[in-house]
Amino acid sequence: MSENAESRLNVLGLELPTASGPAAKYANYVIVGGLMYVSGKGPFGNPKGKLGAEFTTEQGYQYAREAGIQVLAVLREALGSLDKVKRVVKVQGFVNATADFDEHHKVLNGFSDLMMEVFADQGLHARSVFGAVSVRDNLPIIVDSIFQVEDGQQ
Template sequence: MTFHSASSRLETLGIVLPTASEPAARYANCVQVNGLLFVSGKGPSGGPKGKLGKDYSTEEGYHFARLAGIEVLAVLQSALGSLDKVKRVVKIQGFVNADPSYEEHHKVLNGCSDLMMDVFGEKGVHARSVLGAASVRDNLPIIIDSIFEVEDN
């Protein structure tokens, strides 16, 4: 099946974007500079708290990363008016709240990476990095930081 837009892919995937969450402190949800949109760190909706490898499995972490990716998409939708203005997903960086012995950070971040490719197709292929964190804000299981190339408004 051929999709023509990110909007149609969302519909086909059955994803309804929430209202973009507000920043947790004194910063902007996103900043656009020279055709790049930098989205501040977003965590999963629904309030999960805890560490991967202690409180949650890798499979649960994958789901949380996908939920955090949906939060990122909601910010994009709010900032741009349409996901179809995204030219390319440039970079995804994940901060996994993990037990010190945990080693599957990369599998957790696949939840967000897979979502970006599902929504944006070839434009969703991106560079990425993932780090284990001793702690993150609000004890979220993951926070995702991202960069997108977008159409100039």
């Protein structure tokens, strides 16, 4: 596979959308001390519903992957290139799920797998996943993330 994130993205055949903006009064991202904190992102098209009711684990995996594409779009817009990402540091997933749903980790793998595909070894990250009674706009998943970026990024 290619040597950098931008070329890996091309090999994967992924075209990034325009970065979505914040859903309320907060920053889309903040960079401090070489770390870029990306606010929570959800899947394309604002699907509504819960894992374990309206959606399957497999659908949730795809939604988490789509949230990852949204995050990549924010990174590229902010940094100019995904190649300025040194490492994926931390990922947190909030899965809108029924009380008996227990495959949150499999859902968030959609995001994690994408980070590994794009950033290779630097895509391996720490993570947490939580089941939520509700999330913004009744989305099936929201993912927030932290990245180490090249020094000098504002």
